[in-house]
Amino acid sequence: MATIFEKYEKGLEKTRKGVFAAFIQKIKGPGLPDETFFQEVEELLLEADLGFRTVAQVIETARQKLRSGQTPEEAFHHALLGLLSPSGRYLNLKGEDRPVLLFVGVNGVGKTTTVAKVALRLKEEGMRPLIAAGDTFRAAGSAQMQVWGTKIGVDVVAKPPGHDPAALVYEAIDSADQNGYNALLIDTAGRMHTKKGLMDEIGKIKRIIEKKSGTKPAETLLVVDATTGQNALRQAEIFHDALELTGLILTKVDGSSKGGIVFSLESLYNVPVKLIGMGEGVHHLEMFDPRKFVEALFS
């Protein structure tokens, strides 16, 4: 537990030294906040990708809390924390014979890598996961998943390029059940949420899972790149609409981006970030803990 926390803290260091550090310095400064102060805070939050509306909301809430006697630090701490989803952040793996985890997202966000990371984590926790290499579209998409499978010692169901991904998923579920796997992770091709045909395709894949298993996928996870700006909101909106997301995975948190889009994402769709990707290595996967996330910004 300690190690996970340490790693997590370390990864956030960049965030802390960057814009949020300056932000904290400001709100910890002496005297009562004036308008310049709020303007500066606004800019700092904007630069962290919180987005215009959310920033306005945070500042409004913080003003109220300040009026009711909180310190600037408390006020902003609460204003930000209050935006995050109250839902649980553990992967839903219990209470299912063979949970299916479906990973979706736009192109290049880190789906395939994350599938490998999560599969390894499950394996290390004593489960017997199977991976379905559902990206039969992108050149070598399936090969990429297979290389990861070999690396982490997890079996991968793969088909030749161009194979119908829904059919592949169908077979993977059979294979999982017949061969005693107790978790199925499905990688999917990157799809732009603006392409109706591709969104229909992923809807179909989800329906096949439901039909085959008689139940919804245990997790339908939207993978979001932390460097994404306000478009992440559109992605979440459309994917959520099509698939009823159960969680988000924020990747590339090891980069210089602040990942502030999380605040808007969670407050708008009430879908919690369940995991964060902190690097390209297969162990660079951490739990997302909102308290620590926000606290780390203030400490």
Place this chain on the structure above:
Amino acid sequence: MFDALSSKLDVAFKKLSRRGVLRPADVKNGLREIRIALLEADVHYKVVKDFIRRVEEKAVGEDVLKSLTPAQQIIKIVRDEMLDVLGAPAPVNSDTSPTVILLVGLQGAGKTTAAAKLAKKFKKEGLKPFLVAADLQRPAAVDQLEQLARDIDVGIYATKETKNVLNTVQKGIEAGRKNFAKIIIVDTAGRLQIDRSLMEELVLIKKKVSPRETLLVADAMAGQDAVNVAAGFHDQIGIDGVIFTKVDSDARGGALLSLRMVTGTPIKFVGVGEKSDDLEAFQPERMVSRILGMGDVLTLIEKAEEQFSDEEARDMEEKFLKAQFTLEDFMKQIKMIKKMGSLSSLVKMIPGMPRDMDVDESQLIRVESIIQSMTPRERRYPAIIKASRKKRIAAGSGRSVAEVNQLLRQYEVSKKMMKKMGKGGLKGNVPGLF
């Protein structure tokens, strides 16, 4: 991509135009809306500040106050300023033999796809391209580029024997030379601009092979941090231009303004889809027109022209005139459209079309599969397709008889339409399907 921004600006300007006379306070109000729109479009907040200041300086001048249509005047100022920020179009320099292009960028930005797209583009222009697979980091990245090279039929240097990137790049360029390639495109592994050792690797590569162009591949969906990324790459290795990818998303793409304003680096190409044809030259006027919601007929026409060779066009025109248009031609048309890139991206360029309209591309595939299940004779003389043939075609294509009927009806309608519009000519137009 800029749809939402342009509609926001629309709203802002409508508010302005409702007033008879424009006062400095009105300008301020209008600009407030523009500021919000730009921020929501992911333009870096400092860039927004600077941009708004520049527009305001001009807008509050006499021109606007004297103008009869203040909203139009401001649109023009905003437009001119944006054009100014985006700069003049800059082609990829291909004046050295061979010309080495090094693609760099963050993980997942779209470098590998962009490499193949560039290769295809140069191939079409008759400049022999060659690819070098130097992403030795991401699993199967080499396989990916190899497969793309095969798809577009372009030479490639790819090896899985080593992890030595510099060595691979050098050998790859050598192989390209031996291949008499004019353009050698080097794909590299994605990396964070804050990753010291990986950035040093690029610095070294650049020093050793002196590429003619080092292009930063950047994602149109990027947020505020795009500025730091671009500055990071530019400061450490020096970039000559940007390829802006995933413009087929509905991201407003404000990063584009930021990249230019902060780094002064020209944007050379935009990626508009997953296919190897989905690459467009960056054209600031068109981008700004898009930002301001003016549609982009020119791009559409240009694309259509590129796909229809003159001969094919003449041939088809003749057929249209004589109404000899067969299902075979129908299928040819579909193939051309598919080559032209995604339908939705084409439709979006047509002014007056709803920006968020979705085109059902699966319908194209359906039509194609039905025609493919016909015999050549049936394709040429669709009139002979009666019940039993319909059943066979339906079974062969995995579609229903109703769908076959629908296609035949559609075909009849297009044929009639073509007869009517015969004299209108074909170039730049795709009759029958739109």
